[in-house]
Amino acid sequence: MAVRQLVNDPDDFVREALEGLQRVHPDLIRYHEDPAYVVRAQQSDKVALVSGGGSGHEPLHTGFVGTGMLDAAVPGAVFASPTAYQIRAAIGAADRGRGVLLIVKNYTGDVLNFRIAAELAAEDGIQVRTVLVDDDLATDGQEDGAPGRRGTAAVVAVEKICGAAAENGASLDEVAALGERIVSSARTMALALAACTQPGQDKPSFDLPDGEIEFGVGIHGEHGIGRRPYAPVRELVADLTKPIVAALGLDRGDRVIAIVNGLGSTHGLELSVVHRELSVFLDGLGVRIGRALVGSYVTALDMRGCSITLLRADDELLALWDSPVATPALTW
Amino acid sequence: MDTRAWIERFAAVIDERGTQLTELDRLAGDGDYGTNLRLALAKVRANLYLDDPRTPGAVFTSVSNAFLHTGGTSGPLFGMWFREFAKGLGDEELSARSLSVAATEAEATVRRLGGAEVGHKTMVDAMVPAARALTAAAERNADVETALKDAAQAAQVGALSTEEMLAKRGRASYVGEHARGVVDPGALTVAWFFEAATAA
Numbered sequence: 399m400a401v402r403q404l405v406n407d408p409d410d411f412v413r414e415a416l417e418g419l420q421r422v423h424p425d426l427i428r429y430h431e432d433p434a435y436v437v438r439a440q441q442s443d444k445v446a447l448v449s450g451g452g453s454g455h456e457p458l459h460t461g462f463v464g465t466g467m468l469d470a471a472v473p474g475a476v477f478a479s480p481t482a483y484q485i486r487a488a489i490g491a492a493d494r495g496r497g498v499l500l501i502v503k504n505y506t507g508d509v510l511n512f513r514i515a516a517e518l519a520a521e522d523g524i525q526v527r528t529v530l531v532d533d534d535l536a537t538d539g540q541e542d543g544a545p546g547r548r549g550t551a552a553v554v555a556v557e558k559i560c561g562a563a564a565e566n567g568a569s570l571d572e573v574a575a576l577g578e579r580i581v582s583s584a585r586t587m588a589l590a591l592a593a594c595t596q597p598g599q600d601k602p603s604f605d606l607p608d609g610e611i612e613f614g615v616g617i618h619g620e621h622g623i624g625r626r627p628y629a630p631v632r633e634l635v636a637d638l639t640k641p642i643v644a645a646l647g648l649d650r651g652d653r654v655i656a657i658v659n660g661l662g663s664t665h666g667l668e669l670s671v672v673h674r675e676l677s678v679f680l681d682g683l684g685v686r687i688g689r690a691l692v693g694s695y696v697t698a699l700d701m702r703g704c705s706i707t708l709l710r711a712d713d714e715l716l717a718l719w720d721s722p723v724a725t726p727a728l729t730w
Numbered sequence: 731m732d733t734r735a736w737i738e739r740f741a742a743v744i745d746e747r748g749t750q751l752t753e754l755d756r757l758a759g760d761g762d763y764g765t766n767l768r769l770a771l772a773k774v775r776a777n778l779y780l781d782d783p784r785t786p787g788a789v790f791t792s793v794s795n796a797f798l799h800t801g802g803t804s805g806p807l808f809g810m811w812f813r814e815f816a817k818g819l820g821d822e823e824l825s826a827r828s829l830s831v832a833a834t835e836a837e838a839t840v841r842r843l844g845g846a847e848v849g850h851k852t853m854v855d856a857m858v859p860a861a862r863a864l865t866a867a868a869e870r871n872a873d874v875e876t877a878l879k880d881a882a883q884a885a886q887v888g889a890l891s892t893e894e895m896l897a898k899r900g901r902a903s904y905v906g907e908h909a910r911g912v913v914d915p916g917a918l919t920v921a922w923f924f925e926a927a928t929a930a
Binding site for chain 1: 795798799800801802803805806807809810843844
């Protein structure tokens with residue numbers, strides 16, 4: 399088998415990674431092994447934010463536990479939802495009596511297990527609200543009954559901004575309403591230059607012929623919505639961004655928070671080029687980038703590619719974005 | 731009617747026929763159903779041993795916790811289904827009445843959480859007729875053995891009815907026509923669960 403990953407045993411992969419993360423940041427996080435979740439090392443009396451989902455998207459979500467962001471993160475196995483039992487335990491560990499906001503990416507398994515956990519937590523007497531993040535335009539407009547837009551990189555904005563509001567003492571209802579507003583104001587598109595490979599596997603999740611890119615990918619190594627020949631970055635960025643601008647109805651004078659996100663093995667230089675092209679493209683439309691985040695934050699294991707997320711922003715959202723944050727993966 | 735013997739018989743039935751469920755899931759889903767179910771039942775056995783439950787409600791609480799500890803989609807749904815049995819059955823001796831109330835609440839909970847209705851080719855296609863059979867038995871004051879026999883029969887008919895369905899929910903909904911001709915493994919599990927009560 400081709401050796402391309404640093405893995406002892408695929409079955410121990412996520413647990414060992416979380417143990418490692420705790421050893422890097424003992425001041426910020428605690429890893430609880432059974433059931434598995436990560437909580438803040440120091441909790442404060444405020445509305446708690448809990449998120450989670452399959453592993454393989456690091457630093458999401460465990461890397462965003464800390465001051466000004468999440469109070470707990472619940473990791474499942476690679477690309478698999480955590481169990482309802484795990485989520486319930488994390489909610490219990492995070493709650494400080496002010497209620498818990500669950501931030502859930504729109505996937506069938508996550509939605510179901512978080513919904514069940516929310517009911518169990520409510521029976522335990524904990525106030526729970528849920529924000530469902532569904533920003534991926536690639537799966538928009540599906541037939542009735544389909545899962546709809548997937549949740550991808552906009553989840554970082556929801557966690558950051560809601561986290562800041564909670565830190566400022568906002569109530570559960572206020573934080574939930576803010577989360578809904580961010581979700582309705584953010585859309586994402588992604589492309590892949592190469593698929594990802596599961597830990598311990600030696601074959602990628604799909605084959606991509608030389609010179610072709612996969613357009614409209616998600617974050618689970620699944621196929622995108624179309625394949626096209628490779629083109630210069632400025633063309634690719636324009637094609638990713640146009641549908642986002644249209645979906646958000648962005649116009650001259652509007653401000654956005656832009657997230658240029660690497661999918662796992664895209665170099666920082668490439669992401670900077672993507673951001674340059676995004677800036678030029680939006681300049682041409684008269685849309686201003688108020689704040690930008692460029693790096694690998696919501697990944698699909700080692701997928702090569704990127705996503706672009708735009709969030710329509712106002713003074714309130716920008717101020718909350720600027721509020722201090724101290725987590726393993728995001729600090730300012 | 732010994733609730734714990736019923737659950738132990740259910741676990742034994744899944745042991746005996748689990749590969750059949752995996753084969754059905756391989757044909758119409760992603761092939762991990764039988765494995766997940768066996769993991770859940772290993773946990774059920776461990777919980778029964780550790781908790782040593784003495785009432786129907788306590789037995790079903792042990793079962794529910796084991797399933798909620800299991801991943802996937804069907805695991806937590808079964809967990810919430812069994813949880814309603816735990817709530818509805820409580821500390822009293824099993825009766826057709828208590829089973830009818832519990833099973834009706836339980837199928838409603840699964841429909842609400844999973845978003846599936848009868849005809850969608852899921853576990854709901856066996857849960858709903860079983861609950862109806864229990865209710866009918868309770869209304870004519872049938873004893874608990876008769877009520878469970880009726881439920882087992884209704885669940886079996888419901889499970890087999892999924893064979894010709896096109897899936898609207900669950901894993902099989904992703905494979906479309908490929909799933910036609912394949913009985914839903916979740917529905918079959920429900921049928922075997924009630925069958926285990928009649929053999930316990």
